[in-house]
Amino acid sequence: GNYNLLRVSSILPPQAVRSDVINVPFGAPLLIAYGFHEAHEKNDLVSASISIGVPKDRSLPGVIMEHSHHGSLEESLRIVRGMAEEGMGMRKFAIDEIIAFGSEIRSDGGNVCAFAGCALWR
Secondary structure: OOOEEEEOOOEEOOOOOOOOOOOOOOOOEEEEEEEEEEEOOOOOEEEEEEEEEEEOOOOOOEEEEEEEEOOOHHHHHHHHHHHHHHHHHHHOOOEEEEEEEEEEEEOOOOOEEEEEEEEEOO
16 A cells, blocks of 8 residues: 555465565555456455466576465465466476465445455565
């Protein structure tokens, strides 16, 4: 909410390091790969998920996959993990790990949105 989000394609830079803290000044542009899904009807369940395929050889790029889903987070995570495995396989990169996370929300009849993102900064 405090950044200018700039959507990027789905490549994890070589040598990327995971952090739970964003060290970017408020209002700054923030590169982010993200997925989202909106719901407008009562009882609609929507989810959004991200998976990150991290290569064993950290000098290689990894992949970031986004998935927007009309349904449960569990199903969305299953799909997005498969997308990361496929992306790494297409590149013939050995996988160190696949990190996956996301959100789900059920509409009460109003407009809601599930969102998941992976920010990239230096």
